[in-house]
Amino acid sequence: MIDETEAARLSTDAIELCSRLIRFDTSNFGNGESRGEREAAEWVAEQLTDAGLDPIVLESAPGRANTIARIPGVDPTAPALLVHGHLDVVPAEAAAWSLPPFAGEIRDGAVWGRGALDMKDMDAMMLAFVHHLARTGQSPPRDIVMAFVADEEDTGEYGAAFLVEQHPHLFDGVTAAVSESGGHLVRLPDGGRLYPIAAAERGSAWMTVTARGTAGHGSRRNDDNALVKLAAAIGRIDAYAWPVHISPTVRALLDGLAEHFGRPIDPSDLSPLGSAAQLVARTLANSLNPTMLNAGYKHNVIPGEATAALDGRILPGTETEFFETVDALLGPGISRTGRCNGPVSADHRSPDFAAIAAALRAHDPEALVLPYCMSGGTDAKSFARLGIPGYGFVPGRAPEGFDAWQYVHGVDEHVPTDSLAFGVQVLTTYLMTDPRALA
Structure with missing residues (x-):
């Protein structure tokens, strides 16, 4: 486990880094039009360099940049992990917001601004983890490739797809990946705490x-x-x-919930699931x-x-x-x-899924960790072309009543600071775990 002092440093870093990342206006307007991606990618590269890594910035088109770095693991022969996050965001109409969408203000227990939940929170946690390694002198058990990419909010052509097509060698040895979207707490009607992990995506x-x-x-x-x-x-x-x-991933979710509640789940009536119903309804x-x-x-x-x-x-x-x-x-x-872009799926019985579940339970012993299928899609589809299975895992624990989907791509997007603090500690625990030890 992470000691108290280091946990506090991780949390502070994640909050401050999220605020700073939001201040880069990386709006992606689609059809090849964007702003700020190059500046954000170069700043990320500076952070990685300061932590002792050797990042590269690859531009797929003028202003469309991606930053990649490999963190050497204790065992260079172990299967490597890819952790990827996108730096671009959807546009925001400032007039509709309570706070300027690109100010990154920290106020009322939250970091406010476009990208706070999608997905500069994860980008910040990734960088906080790198700072943690530099501070403590530790190394992860396996190589970790970190990729901060452009263009996820459109087609991915200038981001993940470009990297997969033009620079596949950067992902040599990678056998699993994590990115958006999953890992956030969903409260069940009986008080149970579900952390759904995306193990499939609709095409x-x-x-x-x-x-x-x-x-x-x-x-x-x-x-x-x-x-x-x-x-x-x-x-x-x-x-x-x-x-x-009912796909295998959705079946696994339904079976896990049925076991938790002690009764079968009828797909035609998901009301007993409360807010967890939305994890099933759109993927039936x-x-x-x-x-x-x-x-x-x-x-x-x-x-x-x-x-x-x-x-x-x-x-x-x-x-x-x-x-x-x-x-x-x-x-x-x-x-x-x-x-x-065809549908993709990953094995929810894999060592990496087990390591994700173990990390969540280390910080929430009552965590119910189950796979689910995303109704939309992410850059995982691009990396799947290299044979890399992806999991949606951006850990977080927002207070009761906080509906993240109200703010993702919406007005007044913000992420609670307590959620960031919880998430970065869970992510760090996972990244410092060797999945082979759990087999």
């Missing part, structure tokens, strides 16, 4: 669908109207009920949502083409079924293009 399919017809005068009947075809397809999509598909089925429409240019012209953007989310093991269903719903005469 994402962002598609543009196009209906084509015959252009014509708006005053005349047209039985080949592209807009009508597209509208009918969107109606079919909206009316379709995706079948329930695939989903497909229209998000944008575009057609025509004048009131009295029937367009010859109409397009819609669709956001599809795909459970592990259902990709073929998903796209077959999409094509059936679209119907003949409507084409689709786009890109798909």
Whole structure:
């Protein structure tokens, strides 16, 4: 365990580093437009250098930078671990906030600002751990690769995907990874304390669908109207009920909760789970949502083409079924293009998952640690292309009534300082654990 003095230093560091990181406006506007990523990456590199490491800063495009460093472990032959966090954030409209979103103010027991929960809190904990090693002269039991990346809030093209495609050697020997999103306390209705660890992610399919017809005068009947075809397809999509598909990770979560409560969990009625229901509800089925429409240019012209953007989310093991269903719903005469990042999953019975659970229980002996499937996605999908399984693990313990999802990508984002203090101690305990010793 970490002694009291060092625990206090870790906590102070994590809080101050989180505040400082927020002061870098690293807004990612999408479509290749961002700001501040290079400055933040260089500052992180300075922190790592001051701690005795040899980081590199890799720019994928002007201003789009990533910082990577390898921490040598006691046993260089042991399987290495990747810990990655993104430095970019979604934009913030300052006028809607109570405090300036990029001031990083520490007030009322919290660090305030865009990225406080997504995910400069984890970036700060990673740096605090590095400072801890420098202070104490300790080394982790295995090599740890730390990656602070760009562009996660868009496609990852300038961040994790760039590193995987252009610099895969940086991850030689890595057999597991941790990053967002999981590890935060979820209070159960019976007083139990659940710490869900993401061991799977739904895939994402962002598609543009196009209906084509015959252009014509708006005053005349047209039985080949592209807009009508597209509208009918969107109606079919909206009316379709995706079948329930319980993946192995979701099954493990349901079984673990059933054992905890002493009764089976009915997926059709998750109300007994309280706030934990949201961990299950969004991952029982695939989903497909229209998000944008575009057609025509004048009131009295029937367009010859109409397009819609669709956001599809795909459970592990259902990709073929998903796209077959999409094509059936679209119907003949409507084409689709786009890109798909397939679903990923990791073994929740692995030594690393056991080490994560052990670290949480070291700081909360009553912790119930179970895997869950994320409804969205992270950079774990990119690193999975190198055969690296990823776990969502950003430990935290916010006070009762604090709903992190209200603030992630929302207004007045903030992270409680007590949660940061708890999280950095848990993370440090995990990173100083050799999973092989738990096997």
